[in-house]
Amino acid sequence: MTAAERALTREDFRHEIAIARTATGAAHIVPLLEEGSTDRFDWYTMPHCTGGSFRPLLTAPGGPTAAGLRVLADVADGLVTLHERGIVHRDVYQENVLLHDGRGLITDLGAARRLDTPRGPAGRGSEVHWPLEYATSYNTATPAADVFSLAVLTYRYLCADIPRHGHSRLQTAPAALRPLLAAALAPEPKDRPEMSDLRRGLHAATSTAARPPAPPAENGDPVPTARSPPHLQPHTRTTHHPRSERTRTMNESRITEFLDAVDELHGEDDTVCATAHTSSVSAEGWTAAESAAPTTGSAA
Known part of the structure; x- marks a missing residue:
């Protein structure tokens, strides 16, 4: 990947962050929690959605x-x-x-x-x-x-x-x-x-x-059914509590350590670098990401 291509990739990812920032606080949009930038990459975090995709x-x-x-x-x-x-x-x-x-x-x-x-x-x-x-x-x-x-x-x-x-x-x-x-x-x-x-x-x-059929009563008349309470909309954010600078620094440090480990094994990996610029990282997904990454011992 050339320097110009890297710059364009990074610009695209910064655009994604800006759009996510604009959408934050809207119901039924996965919100941006934190964002940051280093010399090597940009990043942002989102909450982990436990149910997978549609x-x-x-x-x-x-x-x-x-x-x-x-x-x-x-x-x-x-x-x-x-x-x-x-x-x-x-x-x-x-x-x-x-x-x-x-x-x-x-x-x-x-x-x-x-x-x-x-x-x-x-x-x-x-x-x-x-x-x-x-x-x-x-x-x-x-x-x-x-x-x-x-x-x-x-x-x-x-x-x-x-x-x-x-x-x-x-x-x-x-x-x-x-x-x-x-x-x-x-x-x-x-x-x-x-x-x-x-x-x-x-x-x-x-x-x-969602409306169940009314069961018949003994006299043949339908039995009234109770109305279900309204569903609350998750992820509707009315307030924002920023995390500490220590947590933010730790996120950047862990991404840097992960990329350094890959570079040591494979040299300058264009795919990994591009992914760092074009993919967001869930704050709760680090354990899985790190366990999936090769280690020096396993590579040997």
Whole structure:
């Protein structure tokens, strides 16, 4: 990797940190906890989400559930907030949706752009979850792109298939969601609904799926069921308690020690250096990261 490429990589990562900073405090967005910079790298930390990503839910036995729909509704909540703050995510798919205590959070803002600033190439190759406009206007993508991508993820979850021409499996989705999903998957951005519309539809579908049928009473009349208490939204940060400078210095020191250990074994490793600039590190993930790294003894 050349010096110019390293500088560009570092600039991209600093952009990601800045976007994460702007999004911090929003419900259903994985927040930035701490950030820092040294001569060799930039870094930031996020809370550890214990539930993994949304991917396993796409193939979970038993099919779609209210819990899965609730996660998708959470994602729509988070995206509405991002859009209100002038940010388009541009890469909404199952790997970038994390789960914690049964709720959904959006992560990985590395591809995001601010609405007032074009970013990236004009055209990008095709991906299942990307809208058609990425082929010619990726650098100026609008919130409608996130609507399309979330609709793709919702379709895959509810219909167990990738959206194709005609959306042939759409009939397997809840009836109330079908027109909304069909519109959200429209080829033209102007024909798609707002993210707030998709959010309302997903919340309504979640409530319907979570509502148990009323059991019959002895006289044949349905028995009223108790209403469930409202769910609190995790990770809604109303206050921020900065960690000590000692903790911040320790984080930077541990990253430096880790990179030094790799350099001693492999020399200047471009892949590792690039990763240090383009990947965030969870403060709670250090044990796993260090145990996975080779040691001098094992290398010998």
